[in-house]
Amino acid sequence: MTTPLPEAEQLLTRLAEQLRPVITPATALVGIHSGGVWIMQRLLKLLDVPLAHGTLDVSFYRDDFNQRGLKPTTRPSQIPFEVEARHIILIDDVFYTGRTIRAALNELFDYGRPANISLAVLVNRGGRELPIAPQFSACELPLPADKNLQLLQHEDGRFYLRLDDQA
Template identity: 55%
Template sequence: MAKLPAASELCRQLAELMRPHVTPATCLVGIHTGGVWVAEWLHRELELTQPLGTMNVSFYRDDYSQRGLQGGRKPSAIPFDVADAHIVIVDDVLYTGRTIRAALNELFDYGRPARVELAVLADRGGRELPIAATYCPQALSLAPTQSLNLEKAEDGSLEFTVVEK
């Protein structure tokens, strides 16, 4: 397959896509774990003043009855008022759309936002739900047997790897 795009470059491109549309009132919510890394970077780069939110969507996943409780043990933290807010959900990779479905359900348990958008570094195809990213600098076409993972090095830099499942 083609060479993987550099995650740092995609972060920069994503920030530029978002920049014309964010205001000081825009709130970011990163999805654990990769989405939080990207959201942290965007939050600094776009100089947003609202505190950064994070979500662990494992309580809302649709595969609980098949696979049990999955995912990390970090709590969700939404340190701003969701009601009437402009919120951008941030994740590293958009795939089936099921994580975003879970994230939307979770977000609405905190209140009724005015507008919700989605920012991802890469869209790898394979959607199973009618969900699309608002901001996405890179589309890829990966086989269902491959998994696109974002990893964080010790120096804080982000890198994509493809793993054969």
């Protein structure tokens, strides 16, 4: 790569500023494991308003179960609020094909019928395969399919992005 990767911490601040105007008391944040949950927890602090929030592990809704089976580790999804009529902001680290988001949407609807759902991500790397796109994205970073972009945490909890060649 010739251009350096964006600073994840700056992206996080930018995403919080994008979301601030749309937050209402009816808003709930839902982070997708694992990067989306980290971001959600930081957003809750940055936004500094009490918001309903939950987490999703979409393993049981993935469309590649027949090819890949279950991940060795799954975490319980936790939606400790009434989904019905809620304004939900789904949060993930990197938006790519849209398949994870499709799975998350399906799972959310098994909890109830929200008023609306939008999607907020740190990075939109392009390459979507479904008619799903993020409404809030702190950065557009088109990447070829043979690259893998990951959000990671330093020991002190600060975020950083890492780009690898696809295994």
